[in-house]
Structure formats: structure tokens, C-alpha cells
Amino acid sequence: MAVKTNILDVRARQVLDSRGNPTVEAEVESGRAMGRASVPSGASKGRHEALELRDGGERFHGMGVAKAVGNVRGALRRGVVGLRVDDQRRLDHKMISLDGTPDKSKLGANAILAVSMASAKAAANSNGVSLFVQLRKSGRYILPVPMMNVINGGEHAGNDLAVQEFLIEPVGASSCAEAIRMGSEVYHSLKAILVSEHGRGAINVGDEGGFAPPFRLTREALGSIRKAVSASGYSEKEVKLGIDAAASTFYDEKSGRYTLDGHAMSGEALEDHYARLRDEFGLLTIEDPFHEEAFDDFASITKRLGRSTKVIGDDIYVTNVARIKLGIEKKATNAVLIKLNQIGTVSETEDAIGLARAAGWTPVVSHRSGETEDPFIAHLATAFGADFIKTGAPARGERVAKYNELLRIEEELRSKAGYAGRELG
Numbered sequence: 306m307a308v309k310t311n312i313l314d315v316r317a318r319q320v321l322d323s324r325g326n327p328t329v330e331a332e333v334e335s336g337r338a339m340g341r342a343s344v345p346s347g348a349s350k351g352r353h354e355a356l357e358l359r360d361g362g363e364r365f366h367g368m369g370v371a372k373a374v375g376n377v378r379g380a381l382r383r384g385v386v387g388l389r390v391d392d393q394r395r396l397d398h399k400m401i402s403l404d405g406t407p408d409k410s411k412l413g414a415n416a417i418l419a420v421s422m423a424s425a426k427a428a429a430n431s432n433g434v435s436l437f438v439q440l441r442k443s444g445r446y447i448l449p450v451p452m453m454n455v456i457n458g459g460e461h462a463g464n465d466l467a468v469q470e471f472l473i474e475p476v477g478a479s480s481c482a483e484a485i486r487m488g489s490e491v492y493h494s495l496k497a498i499l500v501s502e503h504g505r506g507a508i509n510v511g512d513e514g515g516f517a518p519p520f521r522l523t524r525e526a527l528g529s530i531r532k533a534v535s536a537s538g539y540s541e542k543e544v545k546l547g548i549d550a551a552a553s554t555f556y557d558e559k560s561g562r563y564t565l566d567g568h569a570m571s572g573e574a575l576e577d578h579y580a581r582l583r584d585e586f587g588l589l590t591i592e593d594p595f596h597e598e599a600f601d602d603f604a605s606i607t608k609r610l611g612r613s614t615k616v617i618g619d620d621i622y623v624t625n626v627a628r629i630k631l632g633i634e635k636k637a638t639n640a641v642l643i644k645l646n647q648i649g650t651v652s653e654t655e656d657a658i659g660l661a662r663a664a665g666w667t668p669v670v671s672h673r674s675g676e677t678e679d680p681f682i683a684h685l686a687t688a689f690g691a692d693f694i695k696t697g698a699p700a701r702g703e704r705v706a707k708y709n710e711l712l713r714i715e716e717e718l719r720s721k722a723g724y725a726g727r728e729l730g
């Protein structure tokens with residue numbers, strides 16, 4: 306006989322993500338409560354990510370996830386009904402073994418992750434606690450520094466900026482709520498500066514809610530953000546800048562060169578270019594400076610800039626413990642981006658964060674460019690003590706869903722919560 310905390314039923318459906326593409330939403334029902342979760346989807350994906358199962362064919366231009374939804378309703382439901390809703394590891398490992406492939410390509414990482422996340426929420430709701438408490442029950446919680454993507458380029462926007470993301474990081478705030486206020490103020494100052502200097506067309510936004518001005522050069526984008534920080538009354542120490550180059554997207558495998566800022570560059574020349582940008586703009590974070598297999602180039606820039614800059618690996622690691630281990634061996638970076646859907650279960654995501662922490666690296670919990678209104682990652686970042694959370698501009702519903710959830714979490718924790726900012730500045 307099932308007790309009240311066992312999984313009684315699992316449901317799933319197709320819903321739309323923020324780019325208007327279908328994605329998987331699942332519901333896990335325990336005797337006491339229900340948990341609902343939906344999965345995000347990337348545009349600049351790492352080659353080694355777990356597989357996002359898409360239908361192909363004509364419906365939704367091939368982007369349908371009816372097969373993944375079918376897998377939740379069929380194989381996954383049959384496999385997990387009866388398991389304890391609060392034994393996340395057992396549940397996740399059951400689904401991993403039902404799939405049986407290294408990249409979750411049989412059932413789809415989107416199917417498996419939706420159930421994994423929904424189950425964590427069902428457990429929290431069954432116990433009457435917030436999700437972050439369910440994910441980690443003890444210890445002092447530290448709220449992450451928001452990394453807000455205020456200018457979009459690369460595959461996230463229709464402009465000519467090769468660098469994908471230009472981020473503001475309010476490390477000088479005294480709380481997460483204050484950081485979110487500072488971020489919103491800088492975002493609006495930037496909007497005014499872009500309108501007055503480049504006209505109203507410059508404030509159209511990209512996939513993550515950041516502006517997509519008609520710039521070509523990395524320096525133009527960073528320069529206007531720096532102006533916005535100062536126009537908002539903040540110093541460069543209080544609000545740091547960062548970039549996600551997503552360099553695989555401007556790397557040409559044939560020539561071995563990167564095309565950025567009007568030049569085709571070798572890895573070495575690109576490192577020099579980043580070093581100059583770092584010196585000029587005091588970049589606190591540089592994500593994916595090189596393509597996703599360039600462990601040695603990553604190690605070289607980390608050695609050179611890593612004392613004061615977080616070199617973050619995203620596409621190179623894809624939240625995969627085996628690849629992060631390789632990175633640790635090679636001293637490739639000093640920080641790692643964490644995305645649930647790159648690996649496909651909550652437990653494996655927790656393991657990736659734990660491994661990074663043990664190596665002294667900085668974990669950065671991240672959204673995807675295609676998101677839903679699900680605020681799961683706000684809880685994940687709080688529960689596992691991520692130093693940063695990257696979840697887009699302080700605008701657009703699917704982005705602010707996460708920032709607003711952090712406000713609620715901080716309010717719930719009151720003085721019991723710290724803010725990760727100060728030590729990072």
C-alpha cells in the first residue's frame with residue numbers, strides 16, 4: 306500500500322516557452338500534494354549536452370515535444386509510480402536507468418528533467434516547505450548575486466554583436482533585493498542612454514530581455530553599460546561587468562580562428578583581446594571565452610586572469626561531472642555554469658555543483674535563453690549556495706519570475722540569509 310509521500314501519478318503536456326516553442330511540463334502527484342515543473346531550452350547549446358527530444362515533422366516546425374510528453378506518460382510514469390516522492394536520488398537514478406543511454410537520448414532529457422523537477426516540488430509541497438528547504442534542509446543559506454544580461458548579442462539577438470551576453474553584477478549590494486533594485490535602475494539608465502545616443506530602434510530586446518542595439522563592437526556595448534552604471538549613481542566596484550562570449554558560435558573549425566570585433570583571431574590573440582577588455586572594463590566574469598573543446602586555451606586565460614576574474618565554463622562542461630573533472634585536472638577555469646537541462650536531473654545537477662565547490666570553483670546557476678515562468682532555479686541557487694544566478698535582464702516575465710522568487714525567498718529567510726556579493730567584488 307502506497308503511503309502518502311509516494312508518487313501516485315505523473316502527468317505531462319506540451320506548453321510554450323518564451324520563444325514560442327513547445328516544451329515539456331510535468332506534474333507529479335503524491336498523496337498529499339502536487340508539484341508542477343517545466344523545462345527550458347537553449348539556443349547556443351553545447352555539443353555534449355543531454356539530448357532534448359524533438360518530434361521533427363511539420364507540427365510546430367519540427368519543434369514539438371509530443372514524443373517526450375508521451376515518454377513521461379508512458380515509460381517514466383510506469384517506472385516511478387510508487388517511489389517515494391522525497392527520495393530524489395532514487396527517483397532520478399530510476400529514470401536514468403530506464404533511459405539507459407549516456408545522453409538521455411532514448412526518453413529525452415526534457416522528459417526526464419520535467420519529472421525530476423516536478424517531483425522535488427511535490428516533495429516540498431507534501432512537506433509544506435519551500436522548494437529550497439526541500440532541496441537542502443540545513444545550513445546557512447546564501448543568496449546569489451544576480452548576473453543580469455542587459456545587452457544581448459550572438460544567437461540571442463538580431464544585431465551584429467558576436468559576444469552573446471553583456472552582464473551587470475551588483476556585488477556591492479547588501480542583499481539580493483538591493484541587488485535586484487540596482488540592476489533594474491541600471492537597466493533603465495541604459496535604456497535612456499541607448500535611446501538618446503542611438504535612437505529608439507536601439508532598445509528593441511533580444512531573447513533574454515536585454516537590449517539589442519545595432520552595435521558591432523564588444524567595447525561599444527561595455528562602454529554604454531559602464532555609462533549606465535555611473536548614471537545610476539553606482540561605482541564600478543559596486544556593479545561589476547561580465548560577458549558570456551559563447552565563443553563556439555564565432556569559432557571556425559576549419560581555420561581554427563575566432564571572428565570577433567572585426568578580426569579573425571587565433572586563440573592566443575583572442576586571449577590578449579580579452580585581457581585588454583578585462584583591464585579596460587574590470588570584467589569580473591568571462592564565460593566561454595573559447596570554443597567548447599579548447600581546454601588548454603581556457604587553462605591559459607585562467608592562469609593569466611583568474612586571480613581577479615571568474616572564468617566560467619558553460620558549453621565546455623555542460624553541467625556534466627565527467628567533463629568538469631577533466632576541467633579541474635587541467636585547471637581550465639575557476640567557475641562553472643550550472644544548467645539543469647544540460648544534464649537532465651536534479652541529483653546530477655547537485656553533484657556538479659558539489660564537485661565544483663570541492664575544487665574551490667564558483668558555481669553559477671543559469672537559466673536558458675528559451676525559458677518558462679517556472680522559478681525553480683531561484684530555489685536551486687539558494688539551496689546549493691551558488692555564488693551567482695544568471696537569469697536574464699530584469700525584464701520579461703520568464704526572467705523576472707526567477708528574480709521575483711529570490712525576493713520571496715529572501716523575505717522568508719530574513720536575517721537567516723546572507724548575500725554572496727561582498728566577497729566577490
Ligand code: 2PG
Binds near residue numbers: 346675
Ligand atoms: C548561455 C545560455 C543562457 P543558451 O549560453 O549561457 O544565457 O544561452 O540557453 O542559448 O545556451
Ligand code: MG
Binds near residue numbers: 551620
Ligand atoms: Mg553560456
